[in-house]
Amino acid sequence: MTDTQKNPFPSKSVLIIGSGFSALSASCFLAKAGWNVKVIEKHDQPGGRARTFEKEGFTFDMGPSWYWMPDVFERFFEIFGHSVSDFYSLTRLDPSYRVFFEGGEYYDVPADWKQLAAEFEKWEPGAARNLERFLHEAEIKYREGIGNLVFKPSKSILEFANFTTLKGLLQLDLLSDFKKHVSRFFRHPRILKILEFPVLFLGATPEKTPALYSLMNFADIKLGTWYPMHGMTQIVKGMVSVAEKLGVEFIYNEEVKRIEVGSNGKAQTVVTRSKTFNATVVLANADYAHVETALLEPQWRSYSESYWNSRVLAPSSILFYCGFGERVQNLKHHNLFFDEDFSVHARKIYDEPGWPEKPLFYLSAPSITDNSISPEGKENLFFLIPTAPGVLEDDARLEHYFQFIAEKTERFTGNPIREKLMFKVPYGARNFISDYHSLKGNAYGLANTLMQTAILKPSIRSKKVSNLYFTGQLTVPGPGVPPSLISGEVVAKEILKDFSR
Numbered sequence: 281m282t283d284t285q286k287n288p289f290p291s292k293s294v295l296i297i298g299s300g301f302s303a304l305s306a307s308c309f310l311a312k313a314g315w316n317v318k319v320i321e322k323h324d325q326p327g328g329r330a331r332t333f334e335k336e337g338f339t340f341d342m343g344p345s346w347y348w349m350p351d352v353f354e355r356f357f358e359i360f361g362h363s364v365s366d367f368y369s370l371t372r373l374d375p376s377y378r379v380f381f382e383g384g385e386y387y388d389v390p391a392d393w394k395q396l397a398a399e400f401e402k403w404e405p406g407a408a409r410n411l412e413r414f415l416h417e418a419e420i421k422y423r424e425g426i427g428n429l430v431f432k433p434s435k436s437i438l439e440f441a442n443f444t445t446l447k448g449l450l451q452l453d454l455l456s457d458f459k460k461h462v463s464r465f466f467r468h469p470r471i472l473k474i475l476e477f478p479v480l481f482l483g484a485t486p487e488k489t490p491a492l493y494s495l496m497n498f499a500d501i502k503l504g505t506w507y508p509m510h511g512m513t514q515i516v517k518g519m520v521s522v523a524e525k526l527g528v529e530f531i532y533n534e535e536v537k538r539i540e541v542g543s544n545g546k547a548q549t550v551v552t553r554s555k556t557f558n559a560t561v562v563l564a565n566a567d568y569a570h571v572e573t574a575l576l577e578p579q580w581r582s583y584s585e586s587y588w589n590s591r592v593l594a595p596s597s598i599l600f601y602c603g604f605g606e607r608v609q610n611l612k613h614h615n616l617f618f619d620e621d622f623s624v625h626a627r628k629i630y631d632e633p634g635w636p637e638k639p640l641f642y643l644s645a646p647s648i649t650d651n652s653i654s655p656e657g658k659e660n661l662f663f664l665i666p667t668a669p670g671v672l673e674d675d676a677r678l679e680h681y682f683q684f685i686a687e688k689t690e691r692f693t694g695n696p697i698r699e700k701l702m703f704k705v706p707y708g709a710r711n712f713i714s715d716y717h718s719l720k721g722n723a724y725g726l727a728n729t730l731m732q733t734a735i736l737k738p739s740i741r742s743k744k745v746s747n748l749y750f751t752g753q754l755t756v757p758g759p760g761v762p763p764s765l766i767s768g769e770v771v772a773k774e775i776l777k778d779f780s781r
């Protein structure tokens with residue numbers, strides 16, 4: 281029996297705009313508490329940035345491809361009486377990923393951290409012992425950060441003002457920067473490249489990222505890189521299945537055009553092109569700035585246009601989804617082409633927004649692990665170049681970059697990328713804007729800088745509209761799939777608390 285059957289006349293209802301991971305998570309928590317939940321999604325499928333598309337027998341995950349922090353997913357499904365394995369099977373990747381250095385030399389980061397420590401020792405005497413110390417600190421941050429602090433709704437500084445939390449905060453190294461922190465332990469440029477790489481997920485340079493985020497190194501090196509067989513979309517399918525069992529209704533191909541607010545300061549009607557909806561609460565998962573600036577009248581917006589313009593956004597990306605006509609050689613599931621100086625590329629993202637001359641890039645070949653996502657004997661390839669938000673590509677730019685990365689992949693790995701290419705589907709900031717109403721075409725929200733952490737992020741509750749809430753990568757705790765799952769839980773619990781009276 282579903283909760284809706286148990287409770288056929290729930291008095292409280294929520295309309296969720298968008299069906300990204302945060303929305304799916306929130307929908308489950310609210311439905312479990314007996315609320316009537318409707319999710320309204322612009323696209324024809326759930327998952328937001330983790331949508332998929334199929335072409336010529338290939339299935340592409342359009343967004344996330346790194347499955348990190350498996351404990352966060354397990355915890356989510358356990359809350360609803362399930363296990364991850366009820367919905368998908370996970371494979372731990374070994375090596376976790378391949379990193380290409382100058383001239384095409386590479387190193388495969390092993391799943392066993394002790395092997396990594398032994399390799400570091402060869403590059404820099406003493407580095408094995410230092411890695412152990414570094415990871416020990418990183419684990420403390422992970423346990424405190426992911427186990428406790430990310431669950432704070434961050435509406436007020438007072439949430440952090442108790443002894444246990446303050447003690448936790450002191451352990452987190454919030455005031456020093458990631459680059460300095462890593463350089464206290466290591467000097468070898470290759471070690472620095474490997475340890476600074478996870479910070480790219482956080483949307484800012486290592487200099488601008490708090491040292492707290494060495495917790496990502498713990499996630500990378502100790503908890504490992506996993507892959508859900510049949511693709512990241514299996515997470516979405518699992519969450520939707522939990523939500524539907526709890527009675528959540530999904531409405532696809534409906535774009536919300538307006539949220540009408542009454543003179544009492546309450547959101548009253550959510551309007552799409554063809555329908556209107558009413559609910560006790562409106563929860564926006566669609567990009568925060570879009571909801572504020574396009575769906576609300578000016579007097580109901582919590583943040584001004586200049587506020588949004590002054591935010592440090594995570595990068596946008598140029599992506600190519602490619603069908604490759606034979607199996608690849610000399611590549612792993614995840615491959616990082618870090619042969620150039622990232623600080624030169626990063627300058628073009630953050631300081632002088634423009635096009636990097638020699639971009640670093642990421643190439644995923646998930647069909648190496650999973651035959652089901654490409655036709656037999658062929659390979660599913662996904663290239664990603666991080667780019668500056670607000671700088672929009674044209675077709676010539678896309679082609680220029682494709683030639684650049686294809687040539688380098690050919691040179692470093694010997695694969696005839698261009699000769700055996702069946703098709704390529706490009707995707708860039710213009711698509712992020714048209715598909716997701718993404719602010720300046722950002723791919724994954726706000727950068728995790730110190731000044732955009734916790735209470736300094738856009739709030740999960742509107743300051744002007746009493747029953748309007750927000751969830752997703754532009755609010756707490758931040759970008760990434762695991763944080764999005766947590767964001768949905770945090771906001772759902774706030775709604776339940778606020779409406780329990």
Ligand SMILES: Cc1cc2nc3c(=O)[nH]c(=O)nc-3n(C[C@H](O)[C@H](O)[C@H](O)COP(=O)(O)OP(=O)(O)OC[C@H]3O[C@@H](n4cnc5c(N)ncnc54)[C@H](O)[C@@H]3O)c2cc1C
Pocket residue numbers: 297298299300301302303320321322323326327328329330342343344345346347348534535536537565566567570597599664715716717723724725751752753754758759760761762764
């Ligand atoms: C290319 C790329 C690679 C990434 N790689 C990784 C990775 O490897 N690992 C990782 O953990 N994270 C990764 N991320 C980040 C991660 O995917 C996101 O942080 C996360 O998916 C964001 O989820 P969200 O809940 O904020 O919602 P979103 O995914 O942003 O979904 C918002 C939804 O709202 C809908 N919407 C917008 N406007 C409207 C409207 N007016 N009406 C109705 N619906 C609307 C959109 O269609 C969308 O479905 C990646 C992101 C991208 C783009």
